[in-house]
Amino acid sequence: MSVKEVKVCIIGAGISGLKTAHTLLNDPRSKFTKDDVLIVEGQDYIGGRVLTDKTSSKLGYSYDLGGAWFHDALTNVVLKESIEDKSFDLNKDGYFDDLEHVYYHNDHKGELPYNKWRLNKVGEELFKFIEIYYYESLDRKDMNLLEITDIYIERYGDRLTPEQIKYLHQVARYSELWFGVASDKISAKYSAMSHEGRNLYNLKGFSFLVDKLLKGIFRENILLNHKVSKINRADKYIETQHGTIKFDYLVVTVPLSILKLPQDHEYGITWEPKLPASMTEAIDKMSFGALGKVIFEFDNIWWDNEIERFVLLSEDLDNKDIGEPLKSLPKKSKYPILAINYAAMHKNEKASLVLLTQSPLTDYVEAHPEEAWEYFKPMLEQIVTKDKKISEPINVMTTKWTQNPYARGSYSAVLPNDDPESIIVQLSGELEGVALSHSPIRFAGEHTISEGDGCIHGAYMSGQREAEWIINNFFFSKKLAKL
Amino acid sequence: MSVKEVKVCIIGAGISGLKTAHTLLNDPRSKFTKDDVLIVEGQDYIGGRVLTDKTSSKLGYSYDLGGAWFHDALTNVVLKESIEDKSFDLNKDGYFDDLEHVYYHNDHKGELPYNKWRLNKVGEELFKFIEIYYYESLDRKDMNLLEITDIYIERYGDRLTPEQIKYLHQVARYSELWFGVASDKISAKYSAMSHEGRNLYNLKGFSFLVDKLLKGIFRENILLNHKVSKINRADKYIETQHGTIKFDYLVVTVPLSILKLPQDHEYGITWEPKLPASMTEAIDKMSFGALGKVIFEFDNIWWDNEIERFVLLSEDLDNKDIGEPLKSLPKKSKYPILAINYAAMHKNEKASLVLLTQSPLTDYVEAHPEEAWEYFKPMLEQIVTKDKKISEPINVMTTKWTQNPYARGSYSAVLPNDDPESIIVQLSGELEGVALSHSPIRFAGEHTISEGDGCIHGAYMSGQREAEWIINNFFFSKKLAKL
Numbered sequence: 004m005s006v007k008e009v010k011v012c013i014i015g016a017g018i019s020g021l022k023t024a025h026t027l028l029n030d031p032r033s034k035f036t037k038d039d040v041l042i043v044e045g046q047d048y049i050g051g052r053v054l055t056d057k058t059s060s061k062l063g064y065s066y067d068l069g070g071a072w073f074h075d076a077l078t079n080v081v082l083k084e085s086i087e088d089k090s091f092d093l094n095k096d097g098y099f100d101d102l103e104h105v106y107y108h109n110d111h112k113g114e115l116p117y118n119k120w121r122l123n124k125v126g127e128e129l130f131k132f133i134e135i136y137y138y139e140s141l142d143r144k145d146m147n148l149l150e151i152t153d154i155y156i157e158r159y160g161d162r163l164t165p166e167q168i169k170y171l172h173q174v175a176r177y178s179e180l181w182f183g184v185a186s187d188k189i190s191a192k193y194s195a196m197s198h199e200g201r202n203l204y205n206l207k208g209f210s211f212l213v214d215k216l217l218k219g220i221f222r223e224n225i226l227l228n229h230k231v232s233k234i235n236r237a238d239k240y241i242e243t244q245h246g247t248i249k250f251d252y253l254v255v256t257v258p259l260s261i262l263k264l265p266q267d268h269e270y271g272i273t274w275e276p277k278l279p280a281s282m283t284e285a286i287d288k289m290s291f292g293a294l295g296k297v298i299f300e301f302d303n304i305w306w307d308n309e310i311e312r313f314v315l316l317s318e319d320l321d322n323k324d325i326g327e328p329l330k331s332l333p334k335k336s337k338y339p340i341l342a343i344n345y346a347a348m349h350k351n352e353k354a355s356l357v358l359l360t361q362s363p364l365t366d367y368v369e370a371h372p373e374e375a376w377e378y379f380k381p382m383l384e385q386i387v388t389k390d391k392k393i394s395e396p397i398n399v400m401t402t403k404w405t406q407n408p409y410a411r412g413s414y415s416a417v418l419p420n421d422d423p424e425s426i427i428v429q430l431s432g433e434l435e436g437v438a439l440s441h442s443p444i445r446f447a448g449e450h451t452i453s454e455g456d457g458c459i460h461g462a463y464m465s466g467q468r469e470a471e472w473i474i475n476n477f478f479f480s481k482k483l484a485k486l
Numbered sequence: 487m488s489v490k491e492v493k494v495c496i497i498g499a500g501i502s503g504l505k506t507a508h509t510l511l512n513d514p515r516s517k518f519t520k521d522d523v524l525i526v527e528g529q530d531y532i533g534g535r536v537l538t539d540k541t542s543s544k545l546g547y548s549y550d551l552g553g554a555w556f557h558d559a560l561t562n563v564v565l566k567e568s569i570e571d572k573s574f575d576l577n578k579d580g581y582f583d584d585l586e587h588v589y590y591h592n593d594h595k596g597e598l599p600y601n602k603w604r605l606n607k608v609g610e611e612l613f614k615f616i617e618i619y620y621y622e623s624l625d626r627k628d629m630n631l632l633e634i635t636d637i638y639i640e641r642y643g644d645r646l647t648p649e650q651i652k653y654l655h656q657v658a659r660y661s662e663l664w665f666g667v668a669s670d671k672i673s674a675k676y677s678a679m680s681h682e683g684r685n686l687y688n689l690k691g692f693s694f695l696v697d698k699l700l701k702g703i704f705r706e707n708i709l710l711n712h713k714v715s716k717i718n719r720a721d722k723y724i725e726t727q728h729g730t731i732k733f734d735y736l737v738v739t740v741p742l743s744i745l746k747l748p749q750d751h752e753y754g755i756t757w758e759p760k761l762p763a764s765m766t767e768a769i770d771k772m773s774f775g776a777l778g779k780v781i782f783e784f785d786n787i788w789w790d791n792e793i794e795r796f797v798l799l800s801e802d803l804d805n806k807d808i809g810e811p812l813k814s815l816p817k818k819s820k821y822p823i824l825a826i827n828y829a830a831m832h833k834n835e836k837a838s839l840v841l842l843t844q845s846p847l848t849d850y851v852e853a854h855p856e857e858a859w860e861y862f863k864p865m866l867e868q869i870v871t872k873d874k875k876i877s878e879p880i881n882v883m884t885t886k887w888t889q890n891p892y893a894r895g896s897y898s899a900v901l902p903n904d905d906p907e908s909i910i911v912q913l914s915g916e917l918e919g920v921a922l923s924h925s926p927i928r929f930a931g932e933h934t935i936s937e938g939d940g941c942i943h944g945a946y947m948s949g950q951r952e953a954e955w956i957i958n959n960f961f962f963s964k965k966l967a968k969l
Contacts (some may be wrong), residue, residue, distance in 0.1 A: 102601070102604065135682060159560075
């Protein structure tokens with residue numbers, strides 16, 4: 004068992020860890036050198052939840068199994084920098100897939116007249132209602148998205164048409180494909196989203212960003228297959244199966260799902276001494292979802308290739324158990340699905356549909372990819388064009404995030420009664436006087452930042468934040484507290 | 487010349503004045519009686535800018551020449567109360583006219599593929615950009631809507647398609663039909679709108695609200711044809727052409743356009759002593775627009791009656807002089823027009839189009855209604871369906887707000903470098919310590935309130951606010967300062 008010493012140790016080689024190391028090694032204000040920085044990664048590859056599969060497609064597509072869009076295009080730093088340094092070519096590599104969605108529902112033949120029935124406007128009003136509802140009083144109890152939809156209908160049902168009442172829960176459930184959890188697990192209070200501009204789909208895959216960051220990091224700065232089991236914050240060292248690493252500064256970028264594990268869990272981290280209660284409570288009060296992807300490739304396009312996104316709404320079930328783990332394939336259309344037409348996005352005729360799924364469907368399908376087509380086929384039959392018939396896929400792929408013990412899902416999600424603000428306060432270290440503010444133990448990752456939370460650019464900025472804090476602290480201040 | 491004495495004098499019998507009187511006379515906490523309250527109105531009718539024309543139509547329609555929608559349906563107090571007291575029947579009297587707009591542009595044959603070209607998404611992004619632009623720094627200079635659109639295109643033009651760049655100014659100019667002024671007079675800083683729910687069109691006309699308020703006011707409480715020329719705030723009296731009225735409290739509900747007039751103007755009000763500079767400066771720093779309506783009735787429907795709203799975009803002119811007063815009919819499509827299809831809204835076949843116009847077009851057309859068809863016909867030719875041809879109107883009506891010396895336009899509007907917050911602070915009396923806070927001289931109207939500004943429900947709530955202040959002050963406090 005080896006003992007290493009390093010000035011800055013970074014746990015995790017995902018985007019936030021890579022950006023931390025890159026900034027430490029390249030920022031003009033920094034004097035850290037190659038030997039000062041070490042990334043310790045549990046898995047056998049670099050990039051974490053940024054993972055582009057360039058080899059599995061039978062049609063030559065690249066598939067991002069993790070993040071695939073530049074969200075918040077107006078303020079997305081990764082996009083801005085990548086355009087400026089020419090690592091991303093807007094015209095060749097980017098596509099704003101923001102055509103109007105086309106909706107289907109099992110009980111309605113053909114495309115649902117979504118806008119004609121003004122489901123778009125009523126859906127908008129629902130989320131505005133939610134915003135106002137919680138704005139009116141700080142004391143309003145949180146609930147789930149289906150329950151607040153009930154309240155909206157109770158209050159304003161006399162202003163709604165029968166179709167609007169019938170479909171509104173299904174309209175609301177579209178959010179499941181953003182948050183990655185079933186609606187009965189979506190916090191109503193935090194369900195209203197705000198976007199800073201459009202979403203740009205990255206056609207070439209986000210591995211370009213990993214590659215770009217790696218150019219500024221020495222390969223020797225990264226230890227793969229080193230699973231961290233312990234963090235001793237008193238004596239400032241971590242333990243992996245291969246030995247001990249002592250540090251001056253530590254940046255913990257493991258996913259929230261790992262931070263939430265019991266300390267004695269095989270993939271959990273034992274803290275010595277334990278983290279302060281304020282931090283563990285904040286971690287407990289935030290959750291982790293499972294947005295998944297199921298990719299079907301075909302030998303022909305049997306849907307309307309003018310359409311970019313098909314939304315297959317869920318059925319009018321009682322919605323009662325939609326958040327419960329699945330022991331077998333659910334009933335048809337129990338969960339809404341977003342199907343992305345890659346042929347339209349790539350302006351070609353290579354037939355691929357990428358379906359976005361939410362927990363618990365993601366968990367089930369990722370564990371049983373061989374059953375995926377059986378479940379999705381009857382839903383996809385709705386989008387078959389008149390002159391065509393549905394064909395069997397020539398290739399089926401699923402993500403594996405829920406199966407991967409280092410990921411355990413996709414990204415942070417706010418469940419009813421969660422408190423998404425505390426974790427930012429506790430882990431971002433940005434608030435003077437909060438436990439972390441002068442500690443050499445830092446956190447980064449999509450769960451530690453409010454701008455770009457859950458997104459690649461959020462993870463990226465959180466890594467930069469921590470690197471800059473360490474540079475300031477080490478070269479310009481030297482005042483350290485213990486955490 | 488008579489001398490009257492009254493406890494509360496209200497200048498203006500619009501919605502805010504009526505609501506003030508109604509609350510003073512009906513609130514259970516109030517002990518004011520018939521003789522205590524007097525509304526002094528310059529014009530010969532009650533309602534002010536709420537005015538429903540029930541007689542001019544040749545097709546039996548009622549037309550609201552002023553406000554016609556319940557905006558902010560989720561929080562609109564007038565709507566809520568009117569449903570509760572059954573003065574408004576949602577099913578019979580209301581219509582959510584929120585079908586997707588259909589857009590036309592002169593250089594494009596037939597309906598513009600607005601959503602297919604993603605002009606909807608780019609339009610949204612433009613306004614999000616504006617929000618972020620001014621949020622980033624308090625020091626950013628205000629400019630007009632066309633100029634900020636230039637900045638957006640300069641920064642993000644590489645992410646836009648040629649069509650998006652070509653049409654974006656025209657897309658932005660749709661706002662003119664909300665604000666009632668040409669885009670070169672729209673403050674960029676305050677151009678982003680936020681709505682609290684959908685907009686409900688009032689099919690029966692807002693005169694129902696005037697009638698409802700009048701039921702709680704004695705006819706003798708209202709003096710018509712009394713134009714106020716002077717307010718003496720030292721000795722607490724006003725002067726009209728018919729004599730003097732002394733008051734304990736005064737509620738000034740005249741439109742902002744009147745407050746902005748020079749004191750020696752025929753329709754201006756002389757203040758003795760002058761209003762404090764903080765107030766006159768606030769009044770100077772807010773402007774008044776001219777949203778107008780032109781109504782064409784026909785003997786047949788020659789457009790697609792499935793469409794609720796046609797937007798006829800402006801042409802690609804240089805936009806340089808669009809805000810300047812017009813001396814003759816402008817060039818075709820110099821201004822964007824919103825045409826509302828009354829047949830669709832009323833679910834009938836009676837052919838009427840209500841066109842919304844902005845200043846300076848409103849001013850010109852209201853002054854020259856006989857020229858209206860000549861200007862609008864070539865624009866409306868775009869919406870003729872294939873099997874039909876355009877027919878001459880059997881009836882042409884225009885609003886007269888810019889011609890009416892008591893209105894002088896439609897409602898308040900924020901021009902570049904205006905300060906819409908100061909006037910609320912100065913005239914609402916809500917901020918303790920500001921000049922007005924303990925003064926017996928009060929202000930009400932759509933220009934004095936931030937929630938529902940420019941709207942009927944805003945005017946209504948401002949009237950209620952002042953009545954409640956007076957009730958509290960008179961019956962429960964008696965502490966009065968002089969303004």
